[in-house]
Amino acid sequence: MGEDKRESIVAAALELFQTKGYHSTKVSDIVKAAGIAQGTFYLYFKSKEDLFRKAAEECMDEIAGALDQEPTGSADLDGPTVMYGMIKASLTVYYHNRKILHIISRHGEDSPELSEVCRNYYARLAQLIIRTFKHYNIFPHYTEEQLEIVAYAKIGMVEKAAYHCFIEQQYGLEQVELVTQVLVEMKGCGPETEGGKE
Amino acid sequence: MGEDKRESIVAAALELFQTKGYHSTKVSDIVKAAGIAQGTFYLYFKSKEDLFRKAAEECMDEIAGALDQEPTGSADLDGPTVMYGMIKASLTVYYHNRKILHIISRHGEDSPELSEVCRNYYARLAQLIIRTFKHYNIFPHYTEEQLEIVAYAKIGMVEKAAYHCFIEQQYGLEQVELVTQVLVEMKGCGPETEGGKE
Amino acid sequence: MGEDKRESIVAAALELFQTKGYHSTKVSDIVKAAGIAQGTFYLYFKSKEDLFRKAAEECMDEIAGALDQEPTGSADLDGPTVMYGMIKASLTVYYHNRKILHIISRHGEDSPELSEVCRNYYARLAQLIIRTFKHYNIFPHYTEEQLEIVAYAKIGMVEKAAYHCFIEQQYGLEQVELVTQVLVEMKGCGPETEGGKE
Amino acid sequence: MGEDKRESIVAAALELFQTKGYHSTKVSDIVKAAGIAQGTFYLYFKSKEDLFRKAAEECMDEIAGALDQEPTGSADLDGPTVMYGMIKASLTVYYHNRKILHIISRHGEDSPELSEVCRNYYARLAQLIIRTFKHYNIFPHYTEEQLEIVAYAKIGMVEKAAYHCFIEQQYGLEQVELVTQVLVEMKGCGPETEGGKE
DNA sequence: CATGAATGAGCCTTCATTCAT
DNA sequence: TATGAATGAAGGCTCATTCAT
Numbered sequence: 001m002g003e004d005k006r007e008s009i010v011a012a013a014l015e016l017f018q019t020k021g022y023h024s025t026k027v028s029d030i031v032k033a034a035g036i037a038q039g040t041f042y043l044y045f046k047s048k049e050d051l052f053r054k055a056a057e058e059c060m061d062e063i064a065g066a067l068d069q070e071p072t073g074s075a076d077l078d079g080p081t082v083m084y085g086m087i088k089a090s091l092t093v094y095y096h097n098r099k100i101l102h103i104i105s106r107h108g109e110d111s112p113e114l115s116e117v118c119r120n121y122y123a124r125l126a127q128l129i130i131r132t133f134k135h136y137n138i139f140p141h142y143t144e145e146q147l148e149i150v151a152y153a154k155i156g157m158v159e160k161a162a163y164h165c166f167i168e169q170q171y172g173l174e175q176v177e178l179v180t181q182v183l184v185e186m187k188g189c190g191p192e193t194e195g196g197k198e
Numbered sequence: 199m200g201e202d203k204r205e206s207i208v209a210a211a212l213e214l215f216q217t218k219g220y221h222s223t224k225v226s227d228i229v230k231a232a233g234i235a236q237g238t239f240y241l242y243f244k245s246k247e248d249l250f251r252k253a254a255e256e257c258m259d260e261i262a263g264a265l266d267q268e269p270t271g272s273a274d275l276d277g278p279t280v281m282y283g284m285i286k287a288s289l290t291v292y293y294h295n296r297k298i299l300h301i302i303s304r305h306g307e308d309s310p311e312l313s314e315v316c317r318n319y320y321a322r323l324a325q326l327i328i329r330t331f332k333h334y335n336i337f338p339h340y341t342e343e344q345l346e347i348v349a350y351a352k353i354g355m356v357e358k359a360a361y362h363c364f365i366e367q368q369y370g371l372e373q374v375e376l377v378t379q380v381l382v383e384m385k386g387c388g389p390e391t392e393g394g395k396e
Numbered sequence: 397m398g399e400d401k402r403e404s405i406v407a408a409a410l411e412l413f414q415t416k417g418y419h420s421t422k423v424s425d426i427v428k429a430a431g432i433a434q435g436t437f438y439l440y441f442k443s444k445e446d447l448f449r450k451a452a453e454e455c456m457d458e459i460a461g462a463l464d465q466e467p468t469g470s471a472d473l474d475g476p477t478v479m480y481g482m483i484k485a486s487l488t489v490y491y492h493n494r495k496i497l498h499i500i501s502r503h504g505e506d507s508p509e510l511s512e513v514c515r516n517y518y519a520r521l522a523q524l525i526i527r528t529f530k531h532y533n534i535f536p537h538y539t540e541e542q543l544e545i546v547a548y549a550k551i552g553m554v555e556k557a558a559y560h561c562f563i564e565q566q567y568g569l570e571q572v573e574l575v576t577q578v579l580v581e582m583k584g585c586g587p588e589t590e591g592g593k594e
Numbered sequence: 595m596g597e598d599k600r601e602s603i604v605a606a607a608l609e610l611f612q613t614k615g616y617h618s619t620k621v622s623d624i625v626k627a628a629g630i631a632q633g634t635f636y637l638y639f640k641s642k643e644d645l646f647r648k649a650a651e652e653c654m655d656e657i658a659g660a661l662d663q664e665p666t667g668s669a670d671l672d673g674p675t676v677m678y679g680m681i682k683a684s685l686t687v688y689y690h691n692r693k694i695l696h697i698i699s700r701h702g703e704d705s706p707e708l709s710e711v712c713r714n715y716y717a718r719l720a721q722l723i724i725r726t727f728k729h730y731n732i733f734p735h736y737t738e739e740q741l742e743i744v745a746y747a748k749i750g751m752v753e754k755a756a757y758h759c760f761i762e763q764q765y766g767l768e769q770v771e772l773v774t775q776v777l778v779e780m781k782g783c784g785p786e787t788e789g790g791k792e
Numbered sequence: 793c794a795t796g797a798a799t800g801a802g803c804c805t806t807c808a809t810t811c812a813t
Numbered sequence: 814t815a816t817g818a819a820t821g822a823a824g825g826c827t828c829a830t831t832c833a834t
Binding site for chain 2 (some may be wrong): 823824825826827828
């Protein structure tokens with residue numbers, strides 16, 4: 001039951017953070033929405049930032065965890081197939097964490113402390129992606145530096161698309177495939193590639 | 199001379215916003231850094247948020263303005279060439295606005311008002327990109343919906359890469375080309391495309 | 397217990413408002429005098445003006461309430477008797493509210509909002525008085541306009557006398573009768589009227 | 595020309611004080627309305643309060659001066675006639691000073707300093723009235739104390755009536771007589787007195 | 793005399809956090 | 814564990830006043 005309360009706090013907070021932003025959301029708003037007393041909040045979280053960080057870390061762990069299992073397939077898989085899997089997996093976990101994801105990406109640098117948490121998260125994500133690239137030999141001749149750029153670019157691409165589709169356009173889970181398709185095909189940026197097919 | 203002061207406020211604010219975050223930066227910090235008195239701040243800006251918004255809007259206008267001139271070339275240009283031009287142009291203007299860009303992307307949703315400014319900015323950017331896609335016939339069979347996803351994904355891709363390279367890695371202007379190259383080639387996501395070339 | 401605090405705030409505020417004036421009294425002065433913390437003030441009142449308005453309205457209601465019960469007597473009562481009753485009742489309630497009364501009369505127009513509250517109060521008072529005049533047939537041939545002038549004049553007369561006696565001269569409750577006597581007899585403005593009686 | 599400016603400041607200030615109240619009127623409002631620069635204000639007045647005090651004192655002097663000439667008539671004049679003269683004179687001067695009068699009565703106690711100026715003004719007025727009472731032998735058997743009460747009551751009566759008529763109802767100068775009539779007859783508070791005459 | 797940009801002390805208010813019950 | 818009244822530090826903003834030109 002204590003756990004219930006903790007969860008209700010987190011749920012209320014996420015809802016409010018997303019709607020009004022982290023700073024405009026007062027602890028008093030959270031407890032009101034969670035149906036508990038002001039003081040009770042501090043039985044479960046050390047501070048407002050503590051709540052944010054814990055929720056953010058849980059979410060980041062889930063996202064990173066989901067991607068961490070990736071490069072288990074045969075190294076023979078081709079690039080597009082691998083990318084498809086990664087992107088779809090990312091989008092799916094992003095969909096389920098769309099609220100907190102949005103919040104993280106918007107308020108992740110409000111304080112130096114949070115900032116570090118976020119930087120670490122993105123660095124971890126980038127390393128996972130690079131590892132996958134290497135495992136499947138996707139960008140064979142790239143330097144570490146170039147791989148990093150690609151990794152961050154991919155993260156930005158998926159995050160922004162997820163934000164646009166899941167938050168702004170309110171896409172449902174069933175449209176994940178559609179979005180994945182678009183993102184994978186983005187590689188084809190022009191007639192020349194299309195031309196190759198014709 | 200008044201303009202000087204205004205500029206010194208903006209410069210000091212951008213520096214501080216980027217270092218400590220918007221909320222942790224007090225007006226008193228800004229005026230101290232700008233070498234003016236507390237009250238002087240309010241001769242130039244109605245409020246702290248006003249400063250943020252004005253700086254953000256100026257920057258957004260510059261970015262959107264830079265991209266707005268794009269689709270002037272012949273419609274015969276192929277996709278990669280066009281993308282190369284767009285991405286390079288974006289990265290260049292992002293480089294010059296890297297401070298405020300970072301701040302916008304991190305604090306752009308702190309208040310409902312700011313949020314709208316940002317949403318409009320991204321929508322405007324997306325429309326510019328879609329217009330370019332259409333002008334050069336880059337994603338010929340895509341629906342409007344798919345084009346939007348691509349546009350937002352491109353924005354996220356470039357923004358995140360710019361953030362990583364210009365803010366975190368402190369790349370200089372001379373490395374814009376390198377990054378552009380990587381982002382354009384990202385289309386090739388695997389051996390199959392490479393293979394086509396070999 | 398919460399009510400205790402509220403009352404202590406009101407009491408401290410009235411004392412200070414009267415001594416130093418509304419604007420020279422800081423919220424910090426009030427809370428210091430009330431023995432509470434700065435923030436506690438805002439648990440009971442929305443703002444300093446809110447405190448003023450609530451206190452003023454309570455006082456005005458009490459005053460108007462006291463006079464509202466007046467015209468219950470037989471319509472046969474003669475003018476002076478009725479006036480005596482009204483004036484004595486007014487002075488008594490003014491005595492008990494002498495602090496706030498003073499403040500209202502001095503600061504009631506500091507802001508447009510307060511101004512309206514006061515205007516309404518005086519209008520209400522004037523209407524009560526006019527109603528009483530009519531009930532006892534005191535100024536039988538007067539137009540509505542004239543009755544209004546008389547009503548406001550009476551209000552001013554009693555207020556100023558109360559101010560002089562209760563605030564400046566520090567009269568006690570036992571001197572209410574004396575003052576009432578003087579105010580009622582004021583009708584006789586010279587020997588001729590006196591002479592008429594003798 | 596310097597005097598012109600001084601007058602324009604005073605005029606603008608009176609207008610604004612009356613409309614928005616003393617505290618809500620900023621020096622910047624006054625100079626804007628007077629068509630001068632911010633700094634120019636301080637060439638003519640030491641401070642905002644100085645302006646208020648000087649304007650108030652000028653007005654008070656005019657009022658008191660007008661009444662000071664009163665008891666020049668023959669001591670044979672009867673009470674009502676004397677009262678009529680005094681009240682009409684008061685109302686007339688009040689009419690011409692209606693703006694500042696209003697302001698004084700509303701903001702005269704905002705600071706201890708102003709407060710004293712006002713207290714002195716009313717005391718002076720009361721003494722003038724008492725002197726007149728004595729000169730014409732109007733309240734022959736009254737003690738000093740009683741005379742004071744009457745004097746203050748008269749002041750309150752006239753002030754409030756003037757406020758109601760000239761400020762709220764916007765009466766013109768030609769209605770002074772009407773108001774005077776009502777105030778003088780107020781002595782007759784009921785049919786019994788009227789009856790006594792008939 | 794006139795200007796108006798600059799000043800900076802000061803106040804109201806907010807809100808995360810605490811603690812007695 | 815739960816409460817919610819109380820706390821008080823901190824910051825945005827105002828505005829009367831000054832002063833270099």
